[in-house]
Amino acid sequence: MTALDHQLLDVNGITLSLYSAGPLDGYPVWLLHGFPECWHSWRNQTQALAEAGYRVLVPEMRGYGQSSAPTDPAAYDVFSICADIQAAMNALGQDKLCVIGHDWGAQIAWHLALLEPQRVESVVGMAVPFGGRAKKPAIEIMRQIHADSFNYIVYFQTPGVAERELDADIAKTMRMMMHNSSAAVPKDFFLQAKPLGARLFDGMQDPGALLEWCSEEAFAVYLQTFDGRGFYGALNWYRNFERNWELSASIAGQRVEQPALFIIGDKDPVATLEAYTLKRMPELVPRVEQHVLEDCGHWIQNEKAAEVNRLLLEFLARHA
Template sequence: MNSTADHFQLDLNGISLSLYSAGPEEGRPVWLLHGFPECWYSWRNQIDSLVAAGYRVFVPEMRGYGLSSAPVDVSAYDVLTLCGDVRAAMDHFGHRQVALIGHDWGAMVAWYLALLEPERVTALVTMSVPFAGRPRRPATEIMREASGDRFNYILYFQQPGRAERELDADIDRTLRLLMYYQERNLLLQNKPADGTLFEDDMQPGPLPDWCSEDDLAVYRQTFAEHGFRGALNWYRNFERNWQVTEPLQGRKIMQPTMFLIGDHDPVGELEAYTLKKMPEWVPDLERHELAPCGHWIQNEQAGRVNTLLLDFLARRFAS
C-alpha cells in the first residue's frame, strides 16, 4: 500500500472509533469493513486501486480492534450496535450515498447496514459470508444441534474467558495459526466438543507470499493492547443479534450486490445452504467464485478482486 492514509479518532455511538481514509476529497465514498482476526490494514491491496480510480476510501478499525474502543460488556457488540458505529461515522463525514464493502464479519455488518440504510448504501460488495435473510432461530441453536458432541469453533468462542486465555497467550502464534495455517482447517476440526482451538503440535509454518512479516506486524499490533476479547465478543451475540433484528424479518437486500468467495474457503462448506438460498434474498446479485483461493480473499487474490471491484463500482455506483 503506497497511499498516505489520514487517521481519524472519532467519538461516536458511545465509543472512540479509529478510522483511516485516503483518496481525493471529492471522490465518491467507498467504505471497507474488515473481519476476524484482521484490521483496517487487511484492505491494503485495495486502497491504492480504489484511490487511483478516484474514490475516497474510508476504513474503520471496528469496535474491539486496534485503536478503537473495546468495551468489556458482551452486549456492546450486537450487530445493530456495530452497524450504529459505521452509521454514525458516515454521518460525521456527511455521507448520503456510499458503496459498502465487507469481508467475513465485516460482510455481516455490511448486509445488515444495507437493510437498515437502503437509500444511503447504494452499492454493496460482500466477501466470504453470504446472506439469506434473518434466520428462523438463533444460529447457535442450529450449531449445537448439528455439532452434537463434536468441536465447533463458534460454540467454543461463546464462553467468555476461555478462548481469550488460549488466543491471548501468544498473539503472534495465534495470528499465524488462524490466518495462515496451511495443514489443517481450523474451522472444521473433527474432535470432541470440549477441546481447544489449537493443538500443542500445531505449527504455522512460513507466511504465504501475500503476507510479509511487516504486514503481520500490523495485525499483531492491532491486538497488542486489548487482546482478542473484543473480537471474540462479536461471536457471543448470535442470540442477541437474532432478537434485535426481529424488525428486519423478511426484508430483502435490494441494492446492486456483488458477492465474492474463494473456492477453498471453509465458510463455503459451513454456509452451503445460505449460499444456495441467497439469490432469493438478494435479487440483484452477481456472484464470483475465485480459484485457487481460501478465506482471505482480498489478499490471496488481490488483483482479481480489484478488477472485479472496480468494474462493479463503475457499473453500479455511477455518479
C-alpha cells in the same frame, strides 16, 4: 504508496479509529474487516480504489486496534456495530456510498444495506453471504449438532475460554488463523472433526512462517491491533447470536435490493458452513453477482488481491 489519513471519531458512544485515502471529493467506499483481522487487511484494495479516484474509508471496527472495546459482550451486536458506521457516515456528511465487507464485516455490510437503503447504493460481501433472519438463532442449532463434538463458534461463546488460548501467543495465533483457513491447507482443514473439550488449534498446523501474501511489515500491523488488548473484543462479536436474532425481528423478511457483489474462495471453509445460504442468497439478494475464486481460502482480499481489485473496480464502475 497511497497517503493515508487517520482520525479518531467520537460516535455512538465509542471512539472509532478511521483510516482514509483518496480524493476528498471522491465517491465514498467503506471497507469493513472481519475476524481476526484489522484495517490493514484492506491494504491492497485501499491503494487500488484510491488511485481510481474513490474516497476509501477503512475503520478499525469496534473491539479492534485504537477503537473502543467495551467490556460487556452485549455491546457487540450487529446493530450497535452498524450504528458506529452510520454515525461516522453522518459525521462525514456522506449520503451516497458503497459498503464492502469481509467475514464479520460482510455481515455488517449486508445489514447496513437493509438499514440504509437510500444511502447504501451498492454493497459487496466477501466470504459470508446474506442469509436473512433464521427461524431461530443459529447458535442454538450449532449447540444441538455439536453437543458431543468441538465447534469453534460454540467454543468462542464463554468469555475467557478462547481468550486463554488465543491471547497466550498473539503472533502464533495470527499465523495459525491465516494458514489453517487459507488455500495453503486442504479444503475444510479448519473444520476438522475434534472431540468435545478440544481447543481451537488442536490438530492444526503452525507454519512457523508467514504466507507469501502477508509481509513482515503487514503482519506487524496485525499484531499491533491486538497488542495489550488480546482478542476479547473481537471474540465478543460471536457472543451475540441470540441478541442479533432478537433485535432483527423488525427487518425479518427484508431483501437486499441494491446492486450487490459477492466473492468467495473455492477453499474457504465458510463455503461449507454456509452451503445452504449460498444457494438461497439469490432469492434474498435478487441483484447479486457472484464469483468463486479458484485456489483461494478465506483471506480473499489478500490471497487473490489482483482478482478482487478487478472485480471491485468493475462493479463500482457500473454502480457507484
